[in-house]
Amino acid sequence: MTSAPSDPLSRRDFLADTGRFTAASALAGVALPNVHGGSDETIQVALVGCGGRGTGAAGNALAVPNGNLKLVAATDVFDKKPHNSVGHLKDRFKDQVDVRERTFVGFDGYRKAMDCLRPGDIVILTTPPAFRWVHYQYAIEKGLNVFMEKPVTTDGPTSKRMFALNEQAKAKGLKVAVGLMSRHNYGMQELKQRIDDGEIGEITFMRGYRMHGPAAFFRSKPKPDGISHLMYQIQRFHSFLWASGGNFSDFNIHIVDHLCWMKGAWPIKAHAVGGRHYREDEDGTYVDQNFDSYAVEYTFEDGAKLFFEGRYINGCHNIYKSNAHGTKGMAIVSASNDCGLPSATFRNQKGGRDAMIWRSRIAREKRNPYQNEWDTFIAAIRAGEAYNEVDTGINTSLVTSMGRMAAHTGQEVTYDAILNGDHEFAPDVDKLTLDSDAPLMPEANGLYPVPMPGKKGMREY
Numbered sequence: 001m002t003s004a005p006s007d008p009l010s011r012r013d014f015l016a017d018t019g020r021f022t023a024a025s026a027l028a029g030v031a032l033p034n035v036h037g038g039s040d041e042t043i044q045v046a047l048v049g050c051g052g053r054g055t056g057a058a059g060n061a062l063a064v065p066n067g068n069l070k071l072v073a074a075t076d077v078f079d080k081k082p083h084n085s086v087g088h089l090k091d092r093f094k095d096q097v098d099v100r101e102r103t104f105v106g107f108d109g110y111r112k113a114m115d116c117l118r119p120g121d122i123v124i125l126t127t128p129p130a131f132r133w134v135h136y137q138y139a140i141e142k143g144l145n146v147f148m149e150k151p152v153t154t155d156g157p158t159s160k161r162m163f164a165l166n167e168q169a170k171a172k173g174l175k176v177a178v179g180l181m182s183r184h185n186y187g188m189q190e191l192k193q194r195i196d197d198g199e200i201g202e203i204t205f206m207r208g209y210r211m212h213g214p215a216a217f218f219r220s221k222p223k224p225d226g227i228s229h230l231m232y233q234i235q236r237f238h239s240f241l242w243a244s245g246g247n248f249s250d251f252n253i254h255i256v257d258h259l260c261w262m263k264g265a266w267p268i269k270a271h272a273v274g275g276r277h278y279r280e281d282e283d284g285t286y287v288d289q290n291f292d293s294y295a296v297e298y299t300f301e302d303g304a305k306l307f308f309e310g311r312y313i314n315g316c317h318n319i320y321k322s323n324a325h326g327t328k329g330m331a332i333v334s335a336s337n338d339c340g341l342p343s344a345t346f347r348n349q350k351g352g353r354d355a356m357i358w359r360s361r362i363a364r365e366k367r368n369p370y371q372n373e374w375d376t377f378i379a380a381i382r383a384g385e386a387y388n389e390v391d392t393g394i395n396t397s398l399v400t401s402m403g404r405m406a407a408h409t410g411q412e413v414t415y416d417a418i419l420n421g422d423h424e425f426a427p428d429v430d431k432l433t434l435d436s437d438a439p440l441m442p443e444a445n446g447l448y449p450v451p452m453p454g455k456k457g458m459r460e461y
């Protein structure tokens with residue numbers, strides 16, 4: 001089982017919601033048989049969302065040593081994607097890919113792909129997060145084990161929905177992994193143990209940075225002809241808050257996640273500043289909803305702080321790493337990027353070889369957290385052990401969104417305020433078809449609405 005922090009807030013909120021609790025309790029007696037536990041029977045896999053990460057996650061699945069997994073179905077909303085992804089996987093795992101006619105295109109493809117599986121098989125959910133609850137709901141109905149990517153949610157209402165769905169998954173005994181791979185970085189796991197054992201004292205503050213040039217679909221030009229608003233926004237999902245929570249949620253979640261894990265708690269509130277310095281260049285105007293700079297101060301119940309800084313501008317000082325500071329010393333949590341080895345502890349606040357207490361040393365074959373998370377997940381399925389990372393994934397997604405919302409609104413945002421907020425970014429996302437309007441359509445001036453701190457109350461746009 002992954003060493004996730006406890007989830008006191010989600011639990012409290014859940015218990016307060018009597019209706020939901022009753023519904024989940026009613027399911028408690030209907031746990032599915034442990035289909036693949038204790039057996040070496042082939043586990044079938046379906047891939048929903050055949051992009052970069054989906055193909056990567058399916059590859060990790062098929063590479064689990066002695067995993068005995070087979071990819072049998074794939075689906076996407078763009079017709080070339082399943083073909084490309086399956087072709088790539090077939091090159092690497094010839095005998096473990098048997099998809100044939102089981103590729104599906106469209107917003108209902110997830111049902112068709114999951115209908116190819118038996119209870120206890122695995123579905124990989126790697127679309128943009130807007131669709132996560134829709135796909136998770138059907139996976140639970142079908143009794144499937146699930147690997148889902150982060151973020152798990154983008155707003156309060158879908159976070160509540162996912163907490164409730166996850167109670168159903170737990171009641172059915174489904175195994176569910178979330179792609180927060182920091183938690184499967186063995187250097188960070190040892191660091192977490194050392195922090196819990198008091199090596200750097202009580203954590204007083206933590207620092208996380210992700211500052212580099214524009215990446216992925218951080219920014220977008222106006223929609224070209226020949227593609228609908230919906231498909232344009234899905235294709236460039238980091239640019240649109242309904243689809244992804246924007247670049248803030250998509251890019252920064254890992255550092256927020258592993259720092260909260262080190263602290264063993266979720267922040268109770270955030271305030272933040274941010275803005276967009278450059279919306280124009282020689283080619284015209286960028287119409288995405290992102291800021292290019294964010295500085296968030298999260299506060300924990302005990303007064304400890306998590307400071308996060310993000311910037312996506314070329315030509316500036318770049319930093320991409322994280323640290324934790326305690327009453328007796330300091331830790332390098334991620335040495336570089338989202339969760340880069342080695343982690344280390346020091347008996348002072350500034351680091352340096354002379355003050356080093358410990359530095360992680362991980363065997364080469366254990367250094368890939370994307371593979372580690374799959375090895376652990378499959379081991380739990382085979383052993384029939386409880387495995388569910390979703391409450392942690394929801395909380396991490398929610399507190400990341402809390403920082404984003406604080407910057408976008410210019411207000412202090414508490415955990416309870418965002419969880420109980422009513423701004424659902426894409427209310428009917430489960431009803432979309434290839435011909436639908438997008439959940440976000442342009443205003444009269446042809447531009448999409450963007451966050452305007454101080455002008456829209458608690459709404460981000």
Ligand SMILES: NC(=O)c1ccc[n+]([C@@H]2O[C@H](COP(=O)([O-])OP(=O)(O)OC[C@H]3O[C@@H](n4cnc5c(N)ncnc54)[C@H](O)[C@@H]3O)[C@@H](O)[C@H]2O)c1
Pocket residue numbers: 048049050051052053054075076077078081106107109110126127128129131149150151179180181234235250
């Ligand atoms: N853990 C990590 O380090 C990590 C790294 C990259 C991406 N991710 C996450 O993985 C997810 C996908 O990211 P990506 O980089 O692979 O993006 P991508 O655009 O390469 O892939 C997403 C795919 O999903 C498809 N899709 C969109 N909506 C769909 C729907 N309703 N049904 C079926 N298919 C649909 C898209 O057409 C696309 O092919 C995101 O949530 C992202 O944050 C995680």
